Amino acid sequence: MSGFNSDANNQLILALSKGRIFEDTLPLLEAAGITVTENPETSRKLILATNDPNVRVLIVRATDVPTYVQHGAADFGVAGKDVLIEHGGEGLYQPVDLQIAQCRMSVAVKSGFDYEAAVRQGARLRVATKFTQTAREHFAAKGVHVDLIKLYGSMELAPLVGLSDAIVDLVSTGSTLRANNLVEVEEIMDISSRLVVNQAALKLKRARLQPIIEAFERASKARK
Ligand code: ATP
Ligand code: MG
Numbered sequence: 508m509s510g511f512n513s514d515a516n517n518q519l520i521l522a523l524s525k526g527r528i529f530e531d532t533l534p535l536l537e538a539a540g541i542t543v544t545e546n547p548e549t550s551r552k553l554i555l556a557t558n559d560p561n562v563r564v565l566i567v568r569a570t571d572v573p574t575y576v577q578h579g580a581a582d583f584g585v586a587g588k589d590v591l592i593e594h595g596g597e598g599l600y601q602p603v604d605l606q607i608a609q610c611r612m613s614v615a616v617k618s619g620f621d622y623e624a625a626v627r628q629g630a631r632l633r634v635a636t637k638f639t640q641t642a643r644e645h646f647a648a649k650g651v652h653v654d655l656i657k658l659y660g661s662m663e664l665a666p667l668v669g670l671s672d673a674i675v676d677l678v679s680t681g682s683t684l685r686a687n688n689l690v691e692v693e694e695i696m697d698i699s700s701r702l703v704v705n706q707a708a709l710k711l712k713r714a715r716l717q718p719i720i721e722a723f724e725r726a727s728k729a730r731k
Contacts (some may be wrong), residue, residue, distance in 0.1 A: 516712050519562045519719075522576055522584035524569035528700055531607035532585050539722035561715075573599060573703060582708040583716065588698045589677060593640045600709050602720050603702040605727045610679040612641060614693040617666040622673065622692040626651055635665035636675040645675070645695050663687040 521536075523529045525547045533543060542558040547566045555564040565581050572586040573594035586594075587608055591601070614634075616622045625632060626649070635656040636642045646653045656671055663683060665671040677698060678684060678691055702723050709716060 517561050517715060519583070519712065519715055520565060520581045521562065522565045522567050522572045522581035524572060524585075525566055526569075527608050528569065528585050528587070529566075531700070532605075535605060535607075535723045535726045538726035539719045541719070570594075576703050576705050579705050579707060581705070582712060583702065583704045583719075585700050586703055587700050588696070589638055589641065591701060591703070593638055595640075598706055600704045600706050601701045602704060603724045603727060605700050605702055605723060606730045607727070608698075608700045610677045610698050612638065612675065612695040612698055613678045613691045614645075614673055614675055614695065615663075615666075615678070615684050615689045615691050616673045618688045618690050620666070620672060625672065632673055633671040634673045634675060635662055635671035637662065638675050641695065642675040663689055 523532055529547060536543065536557075540559075541562055543555055543564055544557060545552060545555040547555060553566050555566065557564065565575060567575055569587065570590050570593070572584040573591060573596070575581040576584045577594075577598040585605065585607075589612060591599070614622070629652070631652045631654065632646070633656060634642055634646070634653045635658050637658055637660070639655050639657055642653070642655055656665065658665065662674040662676045664687070665674055666689060667687060673692075674689070675695065681691060684691055702720065704716060704720070
Protein backbone atom coordinates (compact mmCIF):
# COMPACT_ATOMS: atom_id res chain seq x y z
CA MET A 508 0.00 0.00 0.00
CA SER A 509 1.31 3.40 -0.87
CA GLY A 510 -0.19 6.85 -0.50
CA PHE A 511 -1.08 9.28 -3.27
CA ASN A 512 2.18 11.21 -3.14
CA SER A 513 4.51 8.25 -3.32
CA ASP A 514 2.48 6.97 -6.28
CA ALA A 515 2.20 10.20 -8.23
CA ASN A 516 5.55 9.96 -9.96
CA ASN A 517 4.75 6.44 -11.08
CA GLN A 518 1.60 7.44 -13.01
CA LEU A 519 2.01 8.28 -16.67
CA ILE A 520 -0.49 9.99 -18.93
CA LEU A 521 -0.03 9.92 -22.70
CA ALA A 522 -1.93 12.28 -25.03
CA LEU A 523 -2.78 10.97 -28.52
CA SER A 524 -5.17 11.91 -31.29
CA LYS A 525 -7.50 9.37 -32.89
CA GLY A 526 -6.80 8.07 -36.38
CA ARG A 527 -3.35 7.80 -37.95
CA ILE A 528 -1.34 9.00 -34.95
CA PHE A 529 -3.09 6.59 -32.57
CA GLU A 530 -2.71 3.70 -35.04
CA ASP A 531 0.95 4.41 -35.78
CA THR A 532 1.84 4.91 -32.10
CA LEU A 533 0.44 1.51 -31.02
CA PRO A 534 3.46 -0.49 -32.33
CA LEU A 535 5.82 1.96 -30.62
CA LEU A 536 3.95 1.49 -27.33
CA GLU A 537 4.12 -2.28 -27.81
CA ALA A 538 7.89 -1.96 -28.17
CA ALA A 539 7.84 -0.29 -24.74
CA GLY A 540 5.70 -3.10 -23.32
CA ILE A 541 2.49 -1.04 -23.26
CA THR A 542 -0.76 -2.34 -24.79
CA VAL A 543 -3.79 -0.05 -25.05
CA THR A 544 -6.72 -2.23 -24.01
CA GLU A 545 -9.54 -0.03 -25.37
CA ASN A 546 -10.25 1.15 -28.91
CA PRO A 547 -10.95 4.88 -29.34
CA GLU A 548 -12.82 4.27 -32.62
CA THR A 549 -15.50 2.16 -30.91
CA SER A 550 -15.37 3.49 -27.36
CA ARG A 551 -16.70 6.91 -26.36
CA LYS A 552 -14.22 7.07 -23.53
CA LEU A 553 -11.63 9.85 -23.63
CA ILE A 554 -9.34 8.20 -21.07
CA LEU A 555 -8.20 4.75 -22.14
CA ALA A 556 -6.67 2.04 -20.00
CA THR A 557 -3.55 0.05 -20.84
CA ASN A 558 -2.13 -3.26 -19.63
CA ASP A 559 -0.10 -1.16 -17.14
CA PRO A 560 -2.41 0.24 -14.42
CA ASN A 561 -0.03 3.21 -14.09
CA VAL A 562 -0.26 4.25 -17.76
CA ARG A 563 -3.38 5.85 -19.27
CA VAL A 564 -4.03 7.41 -22.67
CA LEU A 565 -5.97 10.66 -23.23
CA ILE A 566 -7.73 11.00 -26.60
CA VAL A 567 -7.61 14.66 -27.70
CA ARG A 568 -7.70 16.64 -30.95
CA ALA A 569 -4.37 16.51 -32.82
CA THR A 570 -3.89 20.28 -32.38
CA ASP A 571 -4.55 20.01 -28.63
CA VAL A 572 -1.84 17.42 -27.87
CA PRO A 573 0.96 20.02 -27.29
CA THR A 574 -1.34 22.03 -24.99
CA TYR A 575 -2.16 19.06 -22.74
CA VAL A 576 1.54 18.16 -22.50
CA GLN A 577 2.74 21.77 -22.04
CA HIS A 578 0.46 22.22 -19.02
CA GLY A 579 1.29 18.82 -17.55
CA ALA A 580 -2.24 17.40 -17.92
CA ALA A 581 -0.42 14.72 -19.92
CA ASP A 582 3.20 13.76 -19.28
CA PHE A 583 3.93 12.96 -22.91
CA GLY A 584 2.26 12.81 -26.29
CA VAL A 585 2.67 12.44 -30.03
CA ALA A 586 2.16 15.41 -32.37
CA GLY A 587 2.89 16.33 -35.99
CA LYS A 588 5.66 18.81 -36.78
CA ASP A 589 2.95 20.99 -38.40
CA VAL A 590 1.03 21.11 -35.11
CA LEU A 591 4.19 21.74 -33.07
CA ILE A 592 5.25 24.69 -35.24
CA GLU A 593 1.82 26.30 -34.90
CA HIS A 594 1.83 25.68 -31.12
CA GLY A 595 5.36 27.06 -30.69
CA GLY A 596 6.70 24.17 -28.59
CA GLU A 597 6.83 26.07 -25.29
CA GLY A 598 7.42 23.80 -22.28
CA LEU A 599 7.93 20.77 -24.49
CA TYR A 600 10.92 18.53 -24.83
CA GLN A 601 10.98 16.84 -28.28
CA PRO A 602 13.40 13.92 -27.95
CA VAL A 603 12.41 11.68 -30.88
CA ASP A 604 11.27 12.08 -34.48
CA LEU A 605 9.05 9.00 -34.65
CA GLN A 606 8.97 8.88 -38.49
CA ILE A 607 5.20 8.26 -38.41
CA ALA A 608 2.33 10.16 -40.13
CA GLN A 609 4.76 11.30 -42.82
CA CYS A 610 3.62 13.86 -45.36
CA ARG A 611 4.73 17.29 -46.58
CA MET A 612 3.59 20.88 -46.17
CA SER A 613 3.08 22.48 -49.57
CA VAL A 614 1.70 25.44 -51.46
CA ALA A 615 -1.04 24.57 -53.95
CA VAL A 616 -3.01 26.67 -56.42
CA LYS A 617 -5.92 26.21 -58.82
CA SER A 618 -4.78 24.55 -62.04
CA GLY A 619 -3.99 27.34 -64.54
CA PHE A 620 -2.96 29.92 -61.93
CA ASP A 621 0.64 30.95 -62.69
CA TYR A 622 2.14 30.96 -59.20
CA GLU A 623 5.73 31.57 -60.37
CA ALA A 624 4.66 34.62 -62.38
CA ALA A 625 2.63 36.01 -59.49
CA VAL A 626 5.68 35.64 -57.20
CA ARG A 627 8.03 37.17 -59.82
CA GLN A 628 5.75 40.13 -60.37
CA GLY A 629 5.56 40.78 -56.62
CA ALA A 630 1.80 40.34 -56.56
CA ARG A 631 0.08 40.27 -53.18
CA LEU A 632 -1.13 36.70 -52.68
CA ARG A 633 -4.22 35.65 -50.76
CA VAL A 634 -3.32 32.41 -48.96
CA ALA A 635 -5.88 30.29 -47.11
CA THR A 636 -4.55 27.90 -44.48
CA LYS A 637 -4.93 26.28 -41.08
CA PHE A 638 -1.13 26.68 -40.70
CA THR A 639 -0.80 30.46 -40.46
CA GLN A 640 2.51 30.46 -38.54
CA THR A 641 4.22 28.17 -41.05
CA ALA A 642 2.75 30.07 -44.02
CA ARG A 643 3.74 33.47 -42.58
CA GLU A 644 7.35 32.33 -42.08
CA HIS A 645 7.58 30.67 -45.49
CA PHE A 646 6.37 33.68 -47.49
CA ALA A 647 8.31 36.17 -45.35
CA ALA A 648 11.52 34.23 -46.10
CA LYS A 649 10.69 34.39 -49.83
CA GLY A 650 9.86 38.10 -49.59
CA VAL A 651 6.33 37.49 -50.87
CA HIS A 652 3.56 39.67 -49.45
CA VAL A 653 0.54 37.63 -48.40
CA ASP A 654 -2.88 38.14 -46.91
CA LEU A 655 -3.42 35.08 -44.74
CA ILE A 656 -6.93 33.71 -44.41
CA LYS A 657 -7.32 31.38 -41.45
CA LEU A 658 -9.38 28.25 -42.11
CA TYR A 659 -10.00 25.22 -39.90
CA GLY A 660 -10.57 22.61 -42.63
CA SER A 661 -11.26 21.87 -46.31
CA MET A 662 -8.60 24.31 -47.50
CA GLU A 663 -8.89 22.82 -51.02
CA LEU A 664 -12.16 24.66 -51.49
CA ALA A 665 -10.74 28.17 -51.03
CA PRO A 666 -9.06 28.68 -54.47
CA LEU A 667 -11.99 27.03 -56.25
CA VAL A 668 -14.48 29.60 -55.00
CA GLY A 669 -12.15 32.60 -55.16
CA LEU A 670 -11.58 32.90 -51.42
CA SER A 671 -7.82 32.70 -52.02
CA ASP A 672 -5.15 32.44 -54.74
CA ALA A 673 -3.27 29.68 -52.96
CA ILE A 674 -3.44 27.31 -50.00
CA VAL A 675 -0.82 25.94 -47.63
CA ASP A 676 -1.79 22.40 -46.67
CA LEU A 677 -0.51 18.92 -45.92
CA VAL A 678 -0.06 16.63 -48.90
CA SER A 679 0.70 12.93 -48.97
CA THR A 680 -0.32 11.29 -52.25
CA GLY A 681 -1.70 14.45 -53.86
CA SER A 682 -4.98 12.73 -54.76
CA THR A 683 -7.12 15.23 -52.80
CA LEU A 684 -5.46 18.11 -54.67
CA ARG A 685 -5.97 16.40 -58.04
CA ALA A 686 -9.60 15.60 -57.25
CA ASN A 687 -10.17 19.32 -56.70
CA ASN A 688 -8.27 20.60 -59.75
CA LEU A 689 -5.39 21.96 -57.66
CA VAL A 690 -1.65 21.72 -58.34
CA GLU A 691 1.16 21.52 -55.82
CA VAL A 692 3.58 24.32 -56.77
CA GLU A 693 6.02 24.42 -53.86
CA GLU A 694 7.09 22.11 -51.07
CA ILE A 695 7.67 23.95 -47.79
CA MET A 696 8.90 21.11 -45.55
CA ASP A 697 8.71 17.42 -44.78
CA ILE A 698 6.40 16.55 -41.91
CA SER A 699 6.43 13.66 -39.46
CA SER A 700 5.30 13.21 -35.87
CA ARG A 701 7.43 13.73 -32.76
CA LEU A 702 7.37 12.41 -29.25
CA VAL A 703 6.78 15.38 -26.94
CA VAL A 704 7.43 15.29 -23.21
CA ASN A 705 6.50 17.76 -20.48
CA GLN A 706 9.77 19.27 -19.25
CA ALA A 707 8.91 19.02 -15.53
CA ALA A 708 7.64 15.44 -15.93
CA LEU A 709 10.90 14.49 -17.60
CA LYS A 710 12.73 15.44 -14.38
CA LEU A 711 10.21 14.08 -11.85
CA LYS A 712 9.29 10.90 -13.73
CA ARG A 713 12.57 10.22 -15.46
CA ALA A 714 12.78 6.64 -14.16
CA ARG A 715 9.45 5.83 -15.85
CA LEU A 716 9.82 7.96 -18.98
CA GLN A 717 13.40 7.25 -20.00
CA PRO A 718 12.87 3.54 -20.86
CA ILE A 719 9.78 4.47 -22.93
CA ILE A 720 11.66 7.22 -24.78
CA GLU A 721 14.45 4.75 -25.55
CA ALA A 722 12.04 2.05 -26.74
CA PHE A 723 10.28 4.60 -29.01
CA GLU A 724 13.67 5.71 -30.34
CA ARG A 725 14.73 2.14 -31.18
CA ALA A 726 11.38 1.25 -32.76
CA SER A 727 11.26 4.41 -34.89
CA LYS A 728 14.87 3.95 -36.08
CA ALA A 729 13.87 0.47 -37.22
CA ARG A 730 11.16 2.09 -39.40
CA LYS A 731 13.57 4.24 -41.42
P1 ATP B 1 -9.06 16.21 -37.99
O1 ATP B 1 -8.71 15.38 -39.21
O2 ATP B 1 -9.77 15.49 -36.89
O3 ATP B 1 -9.60 17.55 -38.33
P2 ATP B 1 -6.29 16.66 -37.91
O4 ATP B 1 -6.32 16.83 -39.39
O5 ATP B 1 -5.58 17.70 -37.10
O6 ATP B 1 -7.70 16.56 -37.28
P3 ATP B 1 -5.19 14.05 -38.41
O7 ATP B 1 -5.81 14.06 -39.76
O8 ATP B 1 -5.31 12.83 -37.57
O9 ATP B 1 -5.72 15.25 -37.51
O10 ATP B 1 -3.66 14.42 -38.59
C1 ATP B 1 -2.78 14.29 -37.52
C2 ATP B 1 -1.37 14.58 -38.01
O11 ATP B 1 -1.02 13.63 -39.01
C3 ATP B 1 -1.20 15.94 -38.67
O12 ATP B 1 -0.90 16.92 -37.69
C4 ATP B 1 -0.05 15.68 -39.61
O13 ATP B 1 1.19 15.80 -38.94
C5 ATP B 1 -0.25 14.23 -40.03
N1 ATP B 1 -0.99 14.10 -41.30
C6 ATP B 1 -2.06 14.82 -41.73
N2 ATP B 1 -2.48 14.42 -42.93
C7 ATP B 1 -1.65 13.42 -43.31
C8 ATP B 1 -1.58 12.57 -44.46
N3 ATP B 1 -2.42 12.69 -45.47
N4 ATP B 1 -0.63 11.61 -44.49
C9 ATP B 1 0.23 11.45 -43.47
N5 ATP B 1 0.21 12.23 -42.36
C10 ATP B 1 -0.72 13.19 -42.26
MG1 MG C 1 -7.01 15.46 -40.92
